Amino acid sequence: MPEVGPAQGGNDKERKHVPQHETGGAPAHEVRDFLLRRSEQIAQRWADEPLFRTVFTVSREEAVEAGKAVVDALAQVADSQRVEDPDAAGFTGVREQLARMGAARSRAGLSTTQVAAELAALRPPVENLLVADLEQEAPERLRECSTVLSVLMGTLRLVAMQTALSEIQALTDRQRLQLLEVATPVIKLWDGIVAVPLIGTLDSARSQVVMETLLDAVVDQHARFAILDITGVPTVDSLVAQHLMKTVAAARLMGAECVVSGIRPAIAQTIVHLGLDLGTVKTRASLADALGYCLHELGANIVNATPDGAGRR
Amino acid sequence: MSEGFSRPVAGHVPVLRLGDVLLVTLQGDLHDSTAFQLQQDLSETIARSRVTGVVIDISGVEIVDSFLGRVLAEIAAQTELLAARTVVAGMRPAVAITLVELGLTLPGLRTALTTEAALELLAQPIVPGRAGGVREESP
Numbered sequence: 001m002p003e004v005g006p007a008q009g010g011n012d013k014e015r016k017h018v019p020q021h022e023t024g025g026a027p028a029h030e031v032r033d034f035l036l037r038r039s040e041q042i043a044q045r046w047a048d049e050p051l052f053r054t055v056f057t058v059s060r061e062e063a064v065e066a067g068k069a070v071v072d073a074l075a076q077v078a079d080s081q082r083v084e085d086p087d088a089a090g091f092t093g094v095r096e097q098l099a100r101m102g103a104a105r106s107r108a109g110l111s112t113t114q115v116a117a118e119l120a121a122l123r124p125p126v127e128n129l130l131v132a133d134l135e136q137e138a139p140e141r142l143r144e145c146s147t148v149l150s151v152l153m154g155t156l157r158l159v160a161m162q163t164a165l166s167e168i169q170a171l172t173d174r175q176r177l178q179l180l181e182v183a184t185p186v187i188k189l190w191d192g193i194v195a196v197p198l199i200g201t202l203d204s205a206r207s208q209v210v211m212e213t214l215l216d217a218v219v220d221q222h223a224r225f226a227i228l229d230i231t232g233v234p235t236v237d238s239l240v241a242q243h244l245m246k247t248v249a250a251a252r253l254m255g256a257e258c259v260v261s262g263i264r265p266a267i268a269q270t271i272v273h274l275g276l277d278l279g280t281v282k283t284r285a286s287l288a289d290a291l292g293y294c295l296h297e298l299g300a301n302i303v304n305a306t307p308d309g310a311g312r313r
Numbered sequence: 314m315s316e317g318f319s320r321p322v323a324g325h326v327p328v329l330r331l332g333d334v335l336l337v338t339l340q341g342d343l344h345d346s347t348a349f350q351l352q353q354d355l356s357e358t359i360a361r362s363r364v365t366g367v368v369i370d371i372s373g374v375e376i377v378d379s380f381l382g383r384v385l386a387e388i389a390a391q392t393e394l395l396a397a398r399t400v401v402a403g404m405r406p407a408v409a410i411t412l413v414e415l416g417l418t419l420p421g422l423r424t425a426l427t428t429e430a431a432l433e434l435l436a437q438p439i440v441p442g443r444a445g446g447v448r449e450e451s452p
Binding site for chain 1: 401402403404405406408409410412413414418419420422424425426427430431
């Protein structure tokens, strides 16, 4: 699908109204030529801007090199006449570099808005150069070219912000996965009794992980009883209750009995107010109660040790 | 059909008798006709001999559908009518999750972790009035 950008709009206009323009070519190509011609000067000026100066601290040459890479990318995009398209092929080469720069600025404590402002500050130097370069051109032409350049710089900003956002997204996804792994340990309490202390809000993804790890543990440990401790779950709504009941049902199908423990008075009230039917689920107030119940079911007797019988079981 | 698929068990599923208990081991997919054959075999064997329990080991079953769930429930119900108890043993976690997601919690079905545990369960005396109900739980 062809992009309908100002570059092509300008091109059409030119063909219609001023077909014999002396310079010829679309404004985008004019901008491309300008970028390629002045790439060194632009990069030098950018190197003085806070964005490049603070990211590339080792040497000025490094900053200039990085600036040149960005200018080249812009020239490529202008060449393909897709100045409004952040997905233009020309940007792929500098995405990583832009991401690195954005990340470095974020680490320095700048907000996204401030980074965007720094990116915006890259435009005036280039525009000044363009104006100086095209002084002898018709004002009409100059305006067209500077519009194209503005759009192009705007797109660069968009690309940089997009890249930064996708980095953040990737980080969030990674951390969510880590949270899933961290938050669901299965503890063996006794021969044939395992427990999962649930902490934090239970959503579908987490409860799925809890269910899988618990059932795997039931198989591994030959557990006849599994205790789901919800002391660390702040609220129980119908969805959480449904997840719990699914886990209990799955454990039962495997031949293990599930006990839900750690139901605080407030949660018990909530469950009753919501009208949730946990009738099929065995519940206990505390983990200790649940363990006592399981031991009793396993046929173990709990005997309070006599004062002089310490160490005996 | 490639060789990679687990093919339906041809013929019928063997029913082994261990004392008062019948042991059935399901492997791979259960074909419709095989399932009906198994149901028939079981009910005839129970009626003919004085069997008090049936253990169905499904540890070899990796893929489950609503059909298998229904077959298990039906076997349990019909053995119950013939005064025998059915225990399903060795269900894999993935199978249990699938059944629950399908909404088949099979409330009337007795389950055990292993065949050994199932035999232990059958060795316990029947609590009067609770046969066919939910699993025995503490007072």
